Amino acid sequence: MTAPFLKGPSDPTVQPVPASVVEKVDAADTTLHNPKRAVLSLGSNLGNRLETLQGAIDALEDTPGVRIKGVSPVYETEPWGVEPGSQPTYFNAIVVLKTTLPPSSLLERAHAVEEAFHRVRDERWGARTLDVDIVAYAELVSDDPHLTLPHPRAHERAFVLAPWHDLEPEAQLPGRGAVADLLGTVPQDGVAPREDLELRLPE
């Protein structure tokens, strides 16, 4: 008679699962049952800007574990942080989504979508076909340079705050306060809604 194949503590083929792995799996499981809200900023100042922003929204929606819940109006904005007139104007928009992805995976996906639209990273704040930034992820606050939450410059950027305020007038930027109040503290010249243009919420 053959011995029953029992995978118990005495089975030498079974390795104990490290506590760190158990923690990660448990955390992923919790996220899976409890989707988090995230706010992303999209920007484009090279190529067909509107088509690129719509393509980015559609690509984000095609991501397993991501559901887009809202898309802001489109703004045409003067480039922020660079010499005036040195770059074409941007189209900017905000998307609000629900996700079961942890923040690091959402950032990876954001970078993959940028690459799909041929984003080239050379100089800081250089012109780009597509920029996807994570403005906020749930209530998380983190100073990790790889993923700082909320985005470290979101509170001073009218090109983030104005479209976000249109989409969610009551929004709060974790650790910084109401978007409506922040909007009152930043210059809004060169940040104009393009009412003739529209981005679609994916079906």
Ligand SMILES: Nc1ncnc2c1ncn2[C@@H]1O[C@H](COP(=O)(O)OP(=O)(O)OP(=O)(O)O)[C@@H](O)[C@H]1O
């Ligand atoms: N909240 C965040 N969203 C996106 N990237 C972030 C965030 N926090 C930190 N980063 C890091 O910043 C790095 C540079 O990002 P990116 O090239 O998009 O910067 P940028 O768009 O030129 O400038 P800015 O960060 O001022 O928007 C990324 O590789 C990423 O690891």
Ligand SMILES: Nc1nc2c(c(=O)[nH]1)N=C(CO)CN2
């Ligand atoms: N108007 C505008 N200016 C910018 C933008 C942007 O999206 N819009 N993005 C930058 C880097 O993230 C730097 N400057």
